[in-house]
Amino acid sequence: MRCVIFDLDGTLVDTAGDLIAAGNHQFQTLGYGDVLDLHQDAIVAGQGVRKLMAAGFARVKPDFDEADIDASHGLVVAYYRDNIAVHSTLYDGAVAAIEGLKRDGYAVGVCTNKPEGLAELLLGKLGVRDLFGALVGSDTMSERKPHPMPYAAAVARAGGDLAQSYLVGDTITDRKTATAANVPSALVSFGPIGQDVLQYAPDAVLDHYDDLARITQELIG
Incomplete structure (x- = not known):
C-alpha cells in the first residue's frame, strides 16, 4: 500500500x-x-x-x-x-488533507523525534490520534531520525510499502531520514524554518496542505 x-x-x-x-x-x-x-x-x-x-x-x-x-x-x-495542548494547533488544512489521502487508499503514519508518550498525548489532546495508522517516537526504536529505522517501522506499522512511501517533514533531519531510507521527501514551508527549507533540496516543497494530494501523486503515484 x-x-x-x-x-x-x-x-x-x-x-x-x-x-x-x-x-x-x-x-x-x-x-x-x-x-x-x-x-x-x-x-x-x-x-x-x-x-x-x-x-x-x-x-x-x-x-x-x-x-x-x-x-x-x-x-x-x-x-x-x-500543558501540552494549550497553544499548540494543527496546521491549516492538515486534517482534511490527510483524511483525503486515506479516502484515496493511502496509509498514513507519524515518525517523530518527540518521545512516543508525549506524541501520543499531544495527538490525543488534539483529537487526531485515530487519524494515523502508526506513531513512532524518538524512544520507540533503538534509533531515532535521521536513522532510517524508525521511518521504516512507521511505514510497516501503518501497513504501507516502503518502496511506495515518502516523508513529509520540516527540517534537515527529515530530509536526511528520507535519504537514508531511500524514499522521497517533501518539506513544509509553513513551519518554523519557512522558505529556508529550500536549501535542503527536498523532492517537493509543501506550501499548504491543500497541495498534499497533488504532491503525493507526483512523488509516489
Whole structure:
C-alpha cells in the first residue's frame, strides 16, 4: 500500500508556543523571568528541550553547564506534559488533507523525534490520534531520525510499502531520514524554518496542505 509518513512538530502541529511556555516557566522558577521568545526561538524549540534550555541559559548564565540543563530538564518536560495542548494547533488544512489521502487508499503514519508518550498525548489532546495508522517516537526504536529505522517501522506499522512511501517533514533531519531510507521527501514551508527549507533540496516543497494530494501523486503515484 502507498504510504505517507509525517513528522509531528513543525509539520503537523505548531508546538513552539507550548514548548517555549514550558521553558519559560522553569526560567521564571529560577528567578530569570521570561527568557525565551516565541519568534526568536521557534526553530530551536523544535530541536528538543535540552537545546531550548541551553539557548535560554546562554542569555542569562553564560557559564552554564550540562548540570544546569540536567537539573531543569525533567521539570520542563513535566510542565510541558501537563500543558501540552494549550497553544499548540494543527496546521491549516492538515486534517482534511490527510483524511483525503486515506479516502484515496493511502496509509498514513507519524515518525517523530518527540518521545512516543508525549506524541501520543499531544495527538490525543488534539483529537487526531485515530487519524494515523502508526506513531513512532524518538524512544520507540533503538534509533531515532535521521536513522532510517524508525521511518521504516512507521511505514510497516501503518501497513504501507516502503518502496511506495515518502516523508513529509520540516527540517534537515527529515530530509536526511528520507535519504537514508531511500524514499522521497517533501518539506513544509509553513513551519518554523519557512522558505529556508529550500536549501535542503527536498523532492517537493509543501506550501499548504491543500497541495498534499497533488504532491503525493507526483512523488509516489
